[in-house]
Amino acid sequence: MTTSVTTPLTRTDRRISARVxxxxxxxxxxxxxxxxxxxxxxxxxxxxxxxxxxxxxxxxxxxxxxxxxxxxxxxxxxxxxxxxxxxxxxxxxxxxxxxxxxxxxxxxxxxxxxxxxxxxxxxxxxxxxxxxxxxxxxxxxxxxxxxxxxxxxxxxxxxxxxxxxxxxxxxxxxxxxxxxxxxxxxAEAFRTQLAISGVALLMTTGIGWAVAGRILAPVRLVRRAAAQLTEQDLTRRIPVRGRDDIALLAETFNAMLDRLERAFAVQRQFVDDAGHELRTPITIVRGHLELMGDDPAEQRETIRLVTDELDRMSRIVEDLLLLAKAERPDFVRPEPVPLGELTADVFVKARALGEREWVLDGVADREAELDAQRITQAMVQLAQNAVQHTMPGQRIRIGSRDLDGRIELYVADTGPGVRAEDATVIFERFRRGTARRGTRSGGGAGLGLSIVKAIAEGHRGRVELRRTEGGGATFVLVLEEEER
Known part of the structure; x- marks a missing residue:
């Protein structure tokens, strides 16, 4: 016995185009x-x-x-x-x-x-x-x-x-x-008018079909572009012609594609970075565990090394998640903050990072719209960076200043400084300078300055590297004030 199956019309089959x-x-x-x-x-x-x-x-x-x-x-x-x-x-x-x-x-x-x-x-x-x-x-x-x-x-x-x-x-x-x-x-005049109206309708059909097609051409381009978009190819854009609503639609669609491309780029970079940086500690952990013997002393040393690598992996993951979160609109939540109190709090927290000559260099006596937690995080990271590139007893200055139209918060050290060829890459992920390695007290993943840069850009500002008078490096968070 043969059973016939009737396939219902899909939604696409019943759809009437906008042109029609x-x-x-x-x-x-x-x-x-x-x-x-x-x-x-x-x-x-x-x-x-x-x-x-x-x-x-x-x-x-x-x-x-x-x-x-x-x-x-x-x-x-x-x-x-x-x-x-x-x-x-x-x-x-x-x-x-x-x-x-x-x-x-x-x-x-x-x-x-x-x-x-x-x-x-x-x-x-x-x-x-x-x-x-x-x-x-x-x-x-x-x-x-x-x-x-x-x-x-x-x-x-x-x-x-x-x-x-x-x-x-x-x-x-x-x-x-x-x-x-x-x-x-x-009656003859009425019939003549009906005939002329019929001809007018036929002409309107042809002209309307052509005009509707021309007007909706960008919409069809949007549809085709959306159908051809893949995670691997987000580079297609709609050509914008004119200044009407269709052109505005194309501009909006292109802006959406820009956001999607950035989001996918961030996602791919996160996966690539995580895979690249986590591969080494995973290999180390696996190798030590595979070679671990029955000797208790060897086991304790292996456990210490494995725990240290796991801690480093945890820090890397947290930093990568923080950088991925930097693309979200709620990454920074600004509110009125007294700059003087914020600078003093950062100075107190930074003093615990190492035995250095800590100096509260200057304080801006005013309020500013910013995210105090994120700015503190960035400044402490800069202070940690300064500690890693200086020796005990060397001077590190922390301060803030109110300039005409902008605010600057800075950390200045008296270490070896940064080479010119390194100045353009140290803010990239997993990139480290070469001139300052000899003074590092510990290894890092190369994400610290990337996080500082992300926090500055979240405040619609930037981070700048300047030379310290007498030698060393000064990292400055430059935050432009909004016009009121």
Missing amino acids: RILLWLLFVMAVALAAVAMTTRSILLRDVDHRISQLLTQETREFANFVDQGVDPRTGDPFTEPRRLLQVFLQRQYSDPDEELLGLTAGTDRGPDVLRQPRDIAEASALYRDRDALARIFAADAPSGTLERPQGEVRWAKVPIDPAGEAAPGAFVVAFHAGHEQAIA
Whole structure:
């Protein structure tokens, strides 16, 4: 028995691109706008037709009413007394529009009223004078005007009743306008506008597709760049063109890539540094443990060496973790700190590092925005560095000063100093100078000055190496003050 498995559509299969969505919304808005314009235009055209017909009917009935009041029979020179004669004379003098019928109605037989008409070229099939039933309804109607819905089309009419004196039969003057032709013109204009709107929609589709593609091209570049990013290749960047929101998106994405690249670089450097520096103590520990014999004295010496290497590994790991943490925004937490108290505290703590001539050289009497714990850590590290490169009894000065626009905290020793070729590398990780090794009292991993540099940069400052007057090296933390 075979079981068929239906794979549901994935989210990617159902996704509609931003370009298509923009185009669909554009077409929807355009279609609604064009339809509204077309319907409004049609309504205006039909209203104009209705207005023109109403004016024509009013004009014709007014002219007839004036003729009834003022007209005279050309045969007798006297006012008209018979409706039929009145209608005949008036109709002979009129010239109607192509879609207009001027009719005279007088009371006739049971078949309907007698009809007097003005000869016109109007189509016989739609002529109102042939429709006796319609004329009878108009003749009997109380309303002065109205509309007839006929299979041949709509007819608008108006009439003026004639009430003769004496025994003459009553009559009426009727103006009938066949509105179908005028309405057809309005409908044709409406259809033409719809056709033009359709062409406009097609043109909008092409132009909108091209414009949307051009606008979204940087977005596609962002998507492709994001898809091609790997931990090994974070060098791709989006070209920034223009100053619109898309350009701002590209700049933001590039800034994010810069941060990612730095973060991955720090991570790789941490792993490389840890692997490089921890390999030696691990090898030493393993070698001593493998060669350790049964002699208690040898075992104690081996344990001492292994413990010393493990302590060194622990310090290396802690220093590497501290350097990795330096990339975080909360690495430094500044707050107002009295520089005088901070400098004095550092001096007291540094005196316990070794038998040297410790001198509190100067104190800045002011407050500064900085992280007291990190600055203390950096200064103690510099003091430890000075102890390692001086002999007992040599002078080490610690101080701080307030200069115009910046603060300096320094540790100055009277050791052998630093060679010029070493000055550019001693702040790098696992790099040591060469000129001062002879005075070291102990080995280190070469991370101390890197930590000092990271703390200074965390305060948006720097660490500088200067020569000490009379010989030696002076390390200075230079912290620029923020403008307020």
